[in-house]
Amino acid sequence: MYKNKSKINTYTFGLFLIALISFAIYSCRVDNTVQKDVIRIKGSDTMLNLSLMWAEKFMQENSRTSIQVSGGGSETGLAALLNGSVKVANISRSLTGNEIQTALKKGVEPVANMVAEDAIVIAVHIANKIDSLTVAELKKIYSGHIKNWKEVGGDNKRIILYGREKSSGTYEIFRNSILNEAADSSFIDYYAGMKVLQGTAAIAEAVANDKFGIGFGGMGYFASRKDVKVLSIKINNITKAVSPLKFTSLYGHPIHPNNYPLSRKLYCYTNGKPQGDVKKFIDFIVSSNGQKIVEQMEFIPLTFSGE
Template sequence: MKWIKNAVALGFILSLIFSQVASHQAQGKAITLKGSDTMVLLGQRWAEVYMKKTPGSRIQVTGGGSGTGIAALINGTTDICEASRPMKDKEKEEVKAKTGKEVVEIPVAVDGLAIYLNASNPIQELTLDQVKQIYLGKITNWKAVGGSDTRIILYGRENNSGTYAYFKEHVLQNADFHPTTQTLPGTAAVTNAVSKDPKAIGYGGIAYAKGIRHTRVKKDANSPAIEPSMENVLSAKYPISRFLYWYVAGQPSGEIKKLVDWVLGDEGQKLVQAVGYYPLPKEISAASNPPKGASAKKASQSK
């Protein structure tokens, strides 16, 4: 009768295996999000809440920088690219050449690019030009902008970062960073460095401005100093406001479309604010196909 016991045991083992396989198949393929380190906390929070709400769903979120996410979208190794800067036309053409699909741009949140200072730094405001001159190495002492007589230590992001690209274009006007800028692999690393260095200045997403200070920013010497508050960012009064984006190859469908719709809906947008960024204006977040090339200023005009 031993063979009967063995057969029963084998049947039990096989049933466990088939059960696990069926469970795995029911879960389906994981949706992958890759790219912006600015957005990685937001992407992880969305994934955590969505998976709890949606049994069987799986979402994998990784950072590496906007450039890394864009490269992954081009190569077909991610479903969704998270980017803190708009994709370039050349990059979109590469996606189409590789996949045969047009890139769909989806604004998912709004951010004010913050200028980080150490908590002990008394500076309350800077003009965009002062920030530019600091990062070009033409202003090297805090005394020149109303601070103490100490040299300025520059921190920034690596060149595959969307935040790096946005800052270079909109603040430095495409000039090169001074070679003494210490480049770090993520916004959290920048804020950590600034928090420990009284002489430091850095830049990055508003959601990371914890344990440090962010200064008010003036468009020019004659303009008012603007705080990167939600009202000021959504109205584009804050001079370095930007969208945060998802990019997909082709119109979203199936499980990806369900996720996109949820992120653009009320619950997904409430999480944007909970993480520390700003939700899209209703007219933008309610659209399943947001306008291509939209800016924070355009969004504010639709309110």
């Protein structure tokens, strides 16, 4: 038996060696190819799929340039831009004064390049009775004061909250424009029982699977799904409920905080004015080809947003 075992070990070791050698050969092959210019992009998870599409189309036209996109949240992207590991940071909100100060101190001059618009949508399970919520109700739900769907006209069931990590730009915007919309009151935080998921796609998936769940995130992840319902939002009890989906370019309506409180602009931040390949890439994004992709990915293209 022991003899057998040692034989197996020899075989495994042999296999391992073969795998190692083939891997070494493979990596050499890669090293020998022509050096490409690499643009590294990091940041908002909301913009991740969009950026990947841009990168893919851009690389088809410019085979010399290679673009690597990764997510992690807006703040992660900003941190990477500040320590110089990426040339472009995807940020799903505009930087605060403090953040710009910190950047300047580190010798980085963040330049905002607006690339698309987005609406943060509130989504529930497709079987939920609720169709719309007011801003005040949303605020109470996400700060933990309303815990049952009954209180907003739904079933007598516990509300299950889904949200994003603290590094997310969506998290910040939602907190600023819903939880703390009234500037005079004291700071309101998310309910501690909110489930924190990694990325908007995970939230869409969770809401689709959870009959009494509610989640928020960039429109692109919810608009085309058949298993979630995107809620309309009322600014207050008097105004009409407005669905964010109406703001797609098909309707051509300008998106405005007075109609829908959770709209935002998406930015690619660069260190200084974009130059060389990065400039080419940004130019591509704001070109009609790039904006067509924006529309395909269910975001709001710049040209249609008016104002």
